[in-house]
Amino acid sequence: MPNIKSAVKxxxxxxxxxxxxxxxxxALRTAIKAYETTVAGGDAEASKEALILAQKKLDKAVTKGLIHKNAANRKKSRLAKRLNALSK
Structure with a gap:
């Protein structure tokens, strides 16, 4: 434990x-996992809603400085790609 007051703070x-x-x-990981379970279930409508929520969490994480902007964009792209494959 530090002795200096500013270090304690x-x-x-x-x-x-x-x-x-x-x-x-x-919370971000939970949202992504929820999306992946809906995709695995095959429900396109529920997957679309879960994707919107996951993308919102990713964007929020970028603004808070949790993850890098490019990492979030890469994850969003991969999630959307899975939804598009489900729709075909």
Whole structure:
């Protein structure tokens, strides 16, 4: 544990940020997993709604600085590609 007051504060704030980031990343993974289960089920309408939610979570993660913009775009592209393959 640090002795300097500012270092103590830094430890506290970084722990808060770590917990917030972890919960947001977990929610992101949950949304993507929910989309993948609907795609596996074969329901196109439910998959489309789940895709919109997953894309929204990915965009939010980019604005919060959790993941890189290009990584989010790559994930969104791959998710949309799976929905298009299901529609055919």
């Amino acid at each position: 830094r430890v506290k704030t970084s722990e808060k940020k770590r917990l917030r980031n972890a919960s947001q990343k977990s």
